Amino acid sequence: MTIRKAFNSKDDCDFVFTLSNDPIVRRNSFNQEIISYESHCKWYKSTVEDENTLFFLVFESDSFVGQIRFKRNDIYSEECVISLSISESFRGKHISEDFIRLGICELQNNWKNIKFIIAEVKDDNIASNKLFSNMEFELVSTVNTYKFNTKL
Numbered sequence: 001m002t003i004r005k006a007f008n009s010k011d012d013c014d015f016v017f018t019l020s021n022d023p024i025v026r027r028n029s030f031n032q033e034i035i036s037y038e039s040h041c042k043w044y045k046s047t048v049e050d051e052n053t054l055f056f057l058v059f060e061s062d063s064f065v066g067q068i069r070f071k072r073n074d075i076y077s078e079e080c081v082i083s084l085s086i087s088e089s090f091r092g093k094h095i096s097e098d099f100i101r102l103g104i105c106e107l108q109n110n111w112k113n114i115k116f117i118i119a120e121v122k123d124d125n126i127a128s129n130k131l132f133s134n135m136e137f138e139l140v141s142t143v144n145t146y147k148f149n150t151k152l
């Protein structure tokens with residue numbers, strides 16, 4: 001798998017649009033509503049341009065595997081929130097840990113201050129809860145929030 005920053009391009013915007021409206025991605029999101037193309041494009045452009053978001057796309061050869069993002073409050077933040085989704089055809093193949101590690105590596109190359117990564121996961125999202133607890137993410141609250149020490 002290869003990882004690169006998301007571009008402000010129609011192709012990248014469309015990859016993420018299709019993935020974001022995948023029924024499982026919607027079900028596991030805190031906002032479950034179907035996303036219109038127009039509102040997606042607005043959100044996509046502002047997110048790619050946001051200096052407090054790192055937005056990456058992952059590919060296997062030419063195929064789009066998924067997206068991973070990190071969001072911090074400001075340039076001094078020592079914590080950021082992770083969000084990720086993998087395309088349906090790549091799910092369930094045990095690639096999600098490598099997928100996250102690629103993202104964390106890029107995070108560390110870009111934002112040197114970050115000490116902790118926070119993951120907020122819904123209770124019934126079994127794959128995601130397993131993924132974070134299998135990695136060195138520590139469950140820090142009863143609402144399935146995990147924390148990862150990047151200096152480990």
Ligand SMILES: CC(C)(COP(=O)(O)OP(=O)(O)OC[C@H]1O[C@@H](n2cnc3c(N)ncnc32)[C@H](O)[C@@H]1OP(=O)(O)O)[C@@H](O)C(=O)NCCC(=O)NCCS
Pocket residue numbers: 024025028083084085086087090091092093094095096097119120121122125126127128130131134
């Ligand atoms: C969460 C997500 C990234 C995990 O990736 P994945 O490719 O499905 O998961 P993997 O195949 O790498 O497996 C990770 C773990 O989940 C388990 N798992 C995967 N799919 C599962 C399913 N449908 N039911 C139960 N367990 C499942 C795997 O067995 C593995 O656990 P194990 O190592 O103990 O066996 C992916 O499912 C996804 O993009 N989901 C939609 C968006 C989402 O939920 N994002 C996360 C929001 S916090």
